[in-house]
Amino acid sequence: MRRDNLELEEGLQAIADFRRDLSKTPPSEVDLERVEGLVQERLNAIGRALMAEVLEHADVKSPEVTVNGKKWGNRRESPGTYYFKFGEVKVERSIYSPAGGGPVAVPLELRLGLVEGRYSPQVARLVCRIAGIMTAEEGATLLGDAGVAMLSSSTLKRLPKAVAARWEAGRDEINDELRSQERVPAAAVTVQVGLDGVMVPMDGENAKPRGRKTDCPKAPRHETRYGPTSLKCEAMEDGLDGRAWHEASVGTLAFYDEDGTELRTVYLGRMPETRMATLADDLELELHQVLGQRPDLDIVFASDGDKHQWEILEQIALRLPSGATGKVRFLLDFFHAAEHLGDAAALVHGSGAPECEVAASGWMSTLKHIDDGADRVLKKLRYHRDQLATQAKRDSMQEIIDYLAGNNSAGRLCYAEARAANKPIGTGVTEAACKTVANTRLKRSGMRFEHHGGQTAMAFRTAHLSGRFPLLMSILVQTYAANVQSGTAA
Template identity: 35%
Template sequence: MGEEGFEGLERSLTEAFCEAQREVTAEALAGLDEDVPCLYIGGQRYRRAVRSKGRYLTAAGAVEVERTLYRSARSARSVAVLDVRAGVVAELWTPLAARQGAALVAHVTPQEAEGLLAELGHMRPSKSSLDRLPKVLGGAWEAEREGLEARLRAQTQVPEQAVSMAVSLDGVMVPMKEDQGAGQSAEGGAHAPGKKSVYREASCATLSFFDAEGKRLSSVRMARMPEAKKATLKAMLAAEVHEALGQRPELTVVKLADGAKDNWTYLDSVLPAGESVLDFYHAAEQLSEAFDAAYGQGSAKAGEYITKYRHILRHEPDGAKRVIRALRYQHQRHPRSERIAQVLQYFRNNRHRMRYHEMKARNLPIGSGVVEAACKTLVTQRLKRSGMRWRIPGGQAILTLRSWAQSGRFENGWEILAEAREQTVELPENVVPLRARRGR
């Protein structure tokens, strides 16, 4: 086997197969080329500009293909017909290579993806190419987002066993570049001297399906970069709910959120009728703070009352009423405690959303843990790495890809985007390819 042992044999075999794959792929790409004086791409007339070699990154590695570049009267940018026909992304990536690269940068930084691909030893894109890839894909998706999302929703089937669905939304702060113009997003490096970052609230939403026993079957996760009043995310979530109810109108809708007024204004006024439930764990946290204020944070007495009334709130039919009574008593004992007064008002304002005993008896969810987890896994784990600062386009491109991956929609999302990028190539009648002329 040689000095490198079996690993060396494996590497040699892999490289041999990849070399053969590159040769076949290069030949197939060349076969998609046209060398004619003029043609039409997407209905627009293009004239032959120059013939030159182009470098393409395939799943088996880089190849060079000689092709003809065309240019329209409306643009100085040259286009290769084989790029259009093959679905090449960013003038570099063949479709499978682009898909693999996009899946990687959805999960790790371009720098980390570059290292992983180098270890795998097939295609070796640069960090800058990996950084640009999601921006190109994200730009294409955002340009037709509403229509493409409608197709994606329609392809997602509500689980057959589902009897209820929980709808939640939340926010998470992300580091943004101070200027919000279009441009590159910074990943995995120290802040540039003189550049400031600010934190703004990105938004997450989830739609989760549950069976008759209260077991979660699946979830759709989505996220948007910061914008006023979470407008786009709210529209997306409403569309997801209506699509699900269009498929299964008998589903029980459960609206879950913390006590933020803006969330409930949207959930109660925009979404279809359903059960409104304040996240139990947020309510329990408020309760803990009130008893800590009454008896001293971390004291045995506070712990005793927290345990007692948390159980009452969760398990008793009149739990919210009894908690309010206990908080009113504590407020009378400590009339100067602003925290106790705030918690008492919090429970009074939300008591109609605290029917936890009833919800659990019906096997309906009472916690918004799914959307809180989405804030962490969709946003924090990828956009809040050391040194990162973002602009809207770059960050949204990553969030879109990650939401597909975490919702089981990557396959469908990729196919829909590929179809949206397709353009027709038409040759004028009676046009003879230049290479054929030269051969006469």
């Protein structure tokens, strides 16, 4: 009897034995937790036996095979280990090599699209989702508790990095396909485009373990293990050699209906990189795809006041598709403007004084609700600047005035008009993205990430948050499959 048939028979016999034992157990003595575990074990055993049969059925036994038009011969058999939700399956499978030797082809793996030559698509999908949600150690514990795809924490670290490296290698084509499948919410009338920076802890490139400084940074681990991923790490160019903390970037495209209600958000995230170059490109491509479907959408470019971020958004605005007909607005995040008004009130009245809160609230209300509110507030601030007792306070007030006046000159403080049109005046979606994309996943106590490891977590996390993860994994899994034919037929 074939091994897989024997294992299946043993599994079925175990089920029969279980049912017999259960029938003899008094109802009052049934231990549900133990029983459920036994059922899971027996079902997993049957699943492994059936998957072994699937593997043998999909294998090739002919002397030669053709893989994507290339001929392979010199067939022999070799043991292989594969991983399914039911557990580990070992089989003997055919391997082939070209004339003259060299690398081998395993038709079984290529025909079935086994990810990284070992893992079923469903296991790979599960592991990559875990990478975006939790640590590898937590993932291993969760899978153990669930009784499915019970893999080690080292595998839960290694496999997503390999899949993400494959994504990076083909990111232009893969991301184009992802975007092409997106549909703008039918009720949307506005898209807000925002980006922000967020500091993340790095390790393994310009810092020793746990962030200790070094004058001799080592090469990125992902380059030596997985090959280059077309990433240019800011840690090499931001003047902070040997430091653990560098600025990653997060971008959002948030859709709103005519009442100003958020409908959906697309999330983007990149590990530290010079001038946020990749994220800026991705943000622009996302917007162009959106406007290709809905050229009538109004566009709100929003940021917190960082000069470089505004340069990126303004450049994107200059290159909008010619067919875009919606109104374009630039808005400084209202919360950041309000923070500056609070600081100004503290200079005038003293921090914590009742008059301070009253003044700040009044200026905020003027800025938010009156069409020329920015001009009115700036006039008041200039008056109070001249009344301040010390030069240091006058200088501090002037910095606040310069900040608000610069944004006002750029047309970024038109909050009353935006509110009347039910447009978002804050970057809460983008600020929240910094927390949900980066902080929650990458900034727990003691964490450090090398560039590709951090990008792996951010990439799968943003795909999950954007609702793109199932399609992404479907595309990635397909890249592992090949056209395998027995014999020499092409």
